[in-house]
Amino acid sequence: MTTREEAGALVRRMQDCFNTRRFDQAAELFTPDFRNHPLGATGFEAGRAAWVQVVARFPEMRVVADDILIDGDKVAVRSSVEGMGAQGDARPVLIEIFRIDDGRLAETWGVTEGPDPRR
Template sequence: MTTREEARALVLRMQECFNTRKFDEAADLFTADFVNHPLGAIGIEAGMDAWRMIVAQFPDMRVVAEDVLVDGDRVAIRSSVEGIASADSGARPTLIEIFRVHHGRLAEAWGITEGPDPRH
């Protein structure tokens, strides 16, 4: 069983892999049958492809954890998004994700982005 501290550290490690562009290291953090609900995909390849596409468009993008909540096998994280030029408001987008942890790995994810869309 994964402890609260281990679950929290797992999600923060995933963010670190994104922020440092060490995508290959992130592969060990996910189960083989990882379910990515926002992308409608199983496995980590769709997520890794999405990471590559977004950093190609926004090379300075990073996510910064603001809140991390752990309840049982679920980890909810609210993150601010930096390195993206926002619309006129200057407000940063916010990423809200929920992960299910299974045997010390990320097994399932849900997520939404709030705030200005940097692509428009």
């Protein structure tokens, strides 16, 4: 069973891997059968490919957790997106829910409010 502290730290480590572009180190944070519902994909590689695409378009992009809420094996995160350049005054906000299994990210759901960095 993953503790609340471990679950919060896991999400922060994932964001740190994204923000520092250490994508390969993030792979160990995910289960082999990780399910990414927004991408409709299974496995870490689909998410890694999405990360590579978005930072190619926005090299200064960073994701910063504003709120992390933990309930059992679920972690809800509201994050601000920084470094996307001239997107008007609106900065994207990510809302993600992760399911944790044995100390690793097993599943995610999410929505983006504001400019979507994937488009």
